[in-house]
Amino acid sequence: MAKLKIVLILLAVYIAYQYYDSFDPEEVRGKSVVITGASTGIGEQLAYHYSQLGAKVLITARREHVLQKVVAKCKELGAQDAHYIPLDMGKLEDTKRLIDAAKTKLGGIDHLILNHITNNYMALWKGDMEKLQRVMDINFRAYVSLATYATPMLNESNGRIAVVSSFAGKVATPFAALYSASKFALDGFFSALRQEFVMQNMDISVTLCIIGSIDTPNALEYSKTVYSGDLFYTTSADTASRIMKGATLREREVYFPWTMTRPTVMVRDLLPSVLEWMIKSSMKEDAVEKGRQ
Numbered sequence: 138m139a140k141l142k143i144v145l146i147l148l149a150v151y152i153a154y155q156y157y158d159s160f161d162p163e164e165v166r167g168k169s170v171v172i173t174g175a176s177t178g179i180g181e182q183l184a185y186h187y188s189q190l191g192a193k194v195l196i197t198a199r200r201e202h203v204l205q206k207v208v209a210k211c212k213e214l215g216a217q218d219a220h221y222i223p224l225d226m227g228k229l230e231d232t233k234r235l236i237d238a239a240k241t242k243l244g245g246i247d248h249l250i251l252n253h254i255t256n257n258y259m260a261l262w263k264g265d266m267e268k269l270q271r272v273m274d275i276n277f278r279a280y281v282s283l284a285t286y287a288t289p290m291l292n293e294s295n296g297r298i299a300v301v302s303s304f305a306g307k308v309a310t311p312f313a314a315l316y317s318a319s320k321f322a323l324d325g326f327f328s329a330l331r332q333e334f335v336m337q338n339m340d341i342s343v344t345l346c347i348i349g350s351i352d353t354p355n356a357l358e359y360s361k362t363v364y365s366g367d368l369f370y371t372t373s374a375d376t377a378s379r380i381m382k383g384a385t386l387r388e389r390e391v392y393f394p395w396t397m398t399r400p401t402v403m404v405r406d407l408l409p410s411v412l413e414w415m416i417k418s419s420m421k422e423d424a425v426e427k428g429r430q
């Protein structure tokens with residue numbers, strides 16, 4: 138009986154802790170923030186959230202005309218400073234260009250938000266090795282490169298890195314093997330880097346964000362090929378807000394929406410066959426056929 142009580146109390150404390158909100162918006166004012174993949178979706182919303190709180194932002198993506206509009210809105214919303222630079226995260230030299238621009242335009246980096254991905258669609262793995270290269274270059278290698286170039290500035294500012302990952306970065310997801318692999322790779326690298334920073338007395342936090350399904354046009358398109366019915370959609374605005382808080386509070390990992398992502402990852406460890414059954418049940422009858430195309 139006493140044991141049950143302890144378990145229940147611990148569970149209550151854990152759940153309360155998940156909802157405890159000690160975020161102070163003043164922490165963000167005047168901070169220099171670099172955001173990748175910021176022309177749309179979560180990245181765009183992150184730019185707006187940081188701007189509303191008076192941060193200085195430097196955003197990148199490939200499409201200049203879209204970045205222009207996002208930066209204009211950032212200024213309207215109250216950014217202390219807002220810049221864009223059109224770059225391709227598939228090119229290593231562009232990752233260096235972004236960090237150099239942060240130095241010249243913002244004078245340093247407080248928050249480095251790694252968010253971009255290459256276009257995604259759901260398909261069976263059919264052995265396309267060039268696609269493997271491309272996905273790993275953009276979704277993984279660029280993240281490592283950006284964090285590496287930014288480390289001296291982040292060390293100076295006692296800064297923060299947020300890595301936007303996915304549910305698929307904790308739970309292997311069929312029809313998204315490459316995407317899933319690139320997100321697992323981010324977990325491996327950045328969870329090691331977090332410890333290496335501590336060992337070198339560098340006060341740089343790493344926040345890995347495990348994001349569930351979001352209602353962006355890309356995500357909807359992505360999942361409707363093989364999934365039946367509605368997943369637990371949330372908005373990119375709410376997701377961005379949660380990521381900004383997590384980075385600011387130096388949380389190790391952010392699960393959002395918590396109720397969709399966290400329990401599923403627990404099931405992965407305890408009952409993997411049940412999880413696989415759940416994934417299969419959520420798919421369309423003709424998922425394999427559709428995924429072949």
Ligand SMILES: *[C@@H]1O[C@H](CO)[C@@H](O)[C@H](O)[C@H]1NC(C)=O
Nearest residue numbers: 288289292293337338339340
């Ligand atoms: C990190 O910054 C501290 C000062 O805040 C400095 O003493 C230390 O040498 C820096 N570490 C590295 C690896 O640059």
